[in-house]
Amino acid sequence: MNKPSSLIVTRRALMQALGAGAALAAMPGLAGRAFAQEKLKVAAVYTVPFEQQWVSRIHQAALKAKDHGDIDYVATENVSNTDYERVMREYAEAGNKLILGEVFGVEEAARTVAADYPDTAFLMGSSFKPDDAVPNFAPFDNYIQDASYLTGIIAGAMTKSKNIGMVGGFPIPEVNRLMHAFMAGVKETAPEAKFQVAFIGSWFDPPKAKETAFAQIDAGADVMYAERFGVSDAAKEKGVLAIGNVIDTQKDYPDTVVASALWHFEPTLDKAIAEVKAGTFKAADYGMYSFMKEGGCSIAPLGTFEGKVAAEVMAKVAEKEKAIKDGSFTVAINDEEPKSS
Template sequence: MTTRRKVLKLGAGLAVLATLGLPGAHAADAIKVAAIYTVPVEQQWVSRIHKALKAAEGRGEITYVFSESVGNADYERVMRQYAEQGVQLIVGEAFAVEAAARKVAKDYPQTAFLLGSSGKPQAPNFSVFDNYIQEPSYLTGMIAGGMTKSNVIGLVGGFPIPEVNRLMQAFMAGAREVNPQVKFKVSFIGSWFDPPKAKEAALAQIDQGADVLYAERFGVSDAAKERGKLAIGNVIDTQEQYPKTVVASALWFMEPTIARALYQIELGRFKAEDYGQYSMMKYLGSDLAPLGTFADKVPAELQEKVRIKRAAIFDGGFVVPVIDTEPKSTP
C-alpha cells in the first residue's frame, strides 16, 4: 500500500487530504520520528500530538520514539541526541525553550523540526504549529452561556499565553452572544499540569457564584463534579469520565498537521512553514464534541443556534476572531 493510501486512513479521512491539497505519492520507508514533551503524555495538549503519531506508527508510516516530562534545562540536550541518532522529524513544544530549540534546528539543517510555538517559522527546517481551536471554543462558549443559571462562568487556565488566551477569549465571546448578561471569573494557576491546584482555583470560582466552568486544565472538572456544577472541556473529550458534569468540549485533532509534515518529508520538500491553519475546523483539525449525555439536557433552541453557527464557520460565513490578549474577570 502506498504512503498516500495509508494517509487516507486518518480519522479525518478523505476530507482532510482534499483540503490539504496533497498530490499522489510513491511508497517509502517508514519515517523516523521523535517527540519531546515537557509534560506527561496524559496532559491534554500533548496527548493529541502523541495520539496522532501513535496512529501513524500503527499504520507503518513512521517509527516513533518519545521523551516525556523533559525539563526545560534538558530540552536542548534531548533534541541534539535525537538529531544525532538520525531522526528525520522532531516534534514537540518549544514555548519555554524557543531560543534553544531554534539553535538546535540551525545546527541540524537536514533534520525536520515541527514544534508548537508562538513564533514564526525559521528557515530552512523549523516549522511551527499551534492549536488554533478558537472556533469550537466559541461554540462551547455559546453552550455555556445558554446553560448557566447564575450568569457567572469560571475559567481556569495554565498560563496567560496566546495559545490559552485565544481559546478563552473565543469562549467568552460565544457565551456573550447567547447571554449578554453573563459575567466571568478568570484564573491562571501558573502550571501546565497541576490538577489539585486547578481544582482549588475552580472551587474558589464556584464559591463566587460560578455554575459553569471552562476546564482549560485538568482538575477543574473534578471541582465541578464535587459541587454539582457543569464543566466545558478543552482539547479532549472527558465526558466519559464526567458524564453528569462535562456538557461539551472543543476538540483538537493533530492528524492533519502530522499528515502534512510527513508527506512533505516523503517528497523531500519539508521546509519552514506555519502549520497553524491545519488545526482549524475547515481542515478538520478541530470540532465540537458530541453532546452525548447532555443531548436531551441542552435546550433544543440553543442546540439549533450552535448548529447554525458551526455551519457558518465551516462555510466561511462566520470567522471567530483570534484575540491573544489576556482575558480578565468581569469587573
C-alpha cells in the same frame, strides 16, 4: 492514558541508537530527498506527561500514524526545560528525520538546535512565527478557537447564575485565544454573563487548578471552563457544570462536562509527514491545520447531556458550525490576556 513502555526512551537506549543511526546522520539534506518508500523516523520531546491534554493529542496522532505504517515513532515525556535541548540533539543524532514537541519555554534553544541539524525537520508547538533563517523549523499551534466558540454558546445557555469560571495554565496566545473565543460564544446566548479568569502558572498541576476552581465556584460560578486538568474535578465535587478543552472527558464526568472543544492533530502531522517524505518541508506556519474547516478541531458529542441542551441552542450551534466551515463566519482570534469582568 497508558504509557507504552516501548515509547519511554532512556538515555542508554538513545546512546545505543546513535551507533545504529550513524549512517543515517550522513544522509543528504531535506531538499530533494524523498522518503516515500520507507518509514519515516519520527521522535517527540514533551515537557509534560503523555496524558496531559495538549500533548496527548500530538502523541495519539503520532501513534495512529505509526499504527498505519507511515512512521516509526519514539517519544520522551516529562523532559525539563533545562534538559530539552539535550534530548532534541540526541534524537537528531539518532537519525530521526522529523522531531515533534512544544518549545514554549525553550524557544531560542530549540531553534538553535534546529539550525545545527539542517537535515532534520522540526515541527514544534510555538507562540512564534516561522523564520527563514531556520528553514527546517516549522511552528504549529492549537488554533481551536472555532470549537471553543461553539462550546461557549452551549455554556451561555446552561448557566443560571450568569457567572462563568475560567481556569487556564499560562496567559499565552494559545490559551488566551481559546478563552476569548469561548467568552464570545457565551455572549451569544447569555449577553449579560460575567467571567472569573485565573491562571495557575503551570501546564500540569491538577490540585492547584482544582483549588482555583473551588474559589471561583464559591464566588458564584455555576459553569467552569476547564482549560486545565483538575477543574472538572472541582465542578463535579461542587455539583456545577464544566466545559472541556482539547480532549473529551465526558465519559469521566458524565454529570458534569456538558461539551468539549476537541483538537485533532492529525491534519497537522499528516501534512508534515508528507512534506518531509517529499523533501519539501520548510519554515511554514502549520497553525492553520487546527482550524475547523481543515478538520483540526470539532465539538465533542454531548453524551449524557444529549437532549438536556435546548434544541434551539443546538440549532444555533449547528448553524454557526456550518458557517465556520463554509467561510461565511470567522471566529475572531484574540491573543491578548483575558480579564475577569
